[in-house]
Amino acid sequence: MNQSLRALPSVDEVLSRPAVREAAAKAGHAAAKAGVRAAIAEARTRLQAGGPPDGEPVPDVRVLELIADQSAPRLRRVINATGVVLHTNLGRAPLHPEAVARVAEIAAGYSNLEIDLATGRRGHRSAHVEPLLCELFGAEAAHVVNNCAGATMLALAALGSGGAAVVSRGELVEIGGGFRVPEILAQSGCRLIEVGTTNRTRLSDYAAALEAEPRALLLRVHRSNFAITGFTESPPIADLARLARERKIPLIQDLGSGALEAALGEPTAVQSLRDGADLVLISGDKLLGGPQAGIVLGKALLVERCKKHPLSRALRADRMLLAALEATLRLYRDGRAQEIPAVQAIEADPGELSRRATRLALELQQRGVACAVVETEGQVGGGSLPLRKLAGAGVALEQPSPQALLAALRDADPPVIALLREGRVVLDVRCTPDVQELAQAVAWAVPRAAGREIDKIHADEGEV
Secondary structure (H helix, E strand, C coil), X not given: CHHHHHCCCCHHHHHCCHHHHHHHHHHCHHHHHHHHHHHHHHHHHHHHCCCCCCCCCCCHHHHHHHHHHHHCCCXXXXXXXXXXXXCHHHCCCCCCHHHHHHHHHHHCCCCCCCECCCCCCECCHHXXXXXXXXXXXXXXXXXXXXXXXXXXXXHHHHHHCCCEEEEEHHHCCEEHHHEEHXXXXXXXXXXXXXXXXXXXXXXXXXXXXXXXXXXXXXXXXXXXXXXXXXCCECCCHHHHHHHHHHHCCCXXXXXXXXXXXXXXXXXXXXXXXXXXXXXXXXXXXXXXXXXXXXXXXXXXXXXXXXXXXXXXXXXXXXXXXXXXXXXXXXXXXXXXXXXXXXXXXXXXXXXXXXHHHHHHHHHHHHCCCCEEEEEEEEEEECCEEEEEEEEEEEEXXXXXXXXXXXXXXXXXXXXXXXXXXXXXXXXXXXXXXXXHXXXXXXXXXXXXXHHHHHHHHHHHHHHC
């Protein structure tokens, strides 16, 4: 093994190869050098693990792959073949083409981000979307920050810092990334008062807490990423709003998912505001189908306090977010909500998905990939509608090493994120309207997965 390790070529030797020089001319010397170093390190690791020393230890084909990897952007478009529509790890809601075009237009030059074109004076960023938000959600005023967790912290800091918030124990949730409601309350300077139990909280529990803390605000947190069923009780928003009015304190609802259409089966900000919530906080990139954003809706006086709070600047939305959000909201206003990609994927017809899966299977079979059409069960994802299952279809790949195939699919261009079900790789087609692009990526990945498995077998034999 020591002899094989000493025989490994130097970085300069590999860079001098004609194919590598050509790749370096296109990718740049820095990317090429990094790719060569990675290839040599990979070969060294393989030999140290007992891999076979026969043949070229640092083949050109692998060097070129690693140079391409080094020169490629780190943030990349991927194909979502998981069946999870609002997949947090994959960026949640894809934008409508008109929203993408608006982002490109605004990002390419200067804009009236903080200037009022009518007066020439300094304006406010949220002014570009506030009229649309108020019209669509029936709010007195609106404000936009960079995400919903930020909106929650801002509202609590602006309205409750130095005081307390009354929250049901069953609503002390944890959202993605380990962020928990009690921690957000602590960071906002608002003390937590827990009431009720995990499964049952009555209006009288809130009222009793306010007897001890008469100036505390009421906070309702929607359990958007899980559900409690069975022996449960929770007062309606209208009852909490009546209690808040009697005590002259604000009622804040962290609704999260941001559904505008009641047909999706999720509580809506429109209804919460009608029922008397003073502030409702929603996300832009979940069921609304727009960019990542935190949207504050409600009473003008309270929204203005949020706008003027110092945290508002730290959490402010940038021009690209606002451009995408405005374009998405215009689709709703113009009655074109069904064109929004996330809405289309959630409401996709199972029969159409089955036909799409069949087309994908035929494309793959023509490329020599063994596969079969299967039924799938998708999810909304993104902490939305946790109990709703989406009947769909996909294609199961008949390959001997599913783990190697999953890894090879992630190396494709574009990468494919798929599922592992009952020992088979499954491609759910709910979020993949372009089956030809998916078929090409799979056909590229299958032989490479087989090669990886052979390398693993050789390495295992060497260890033995």
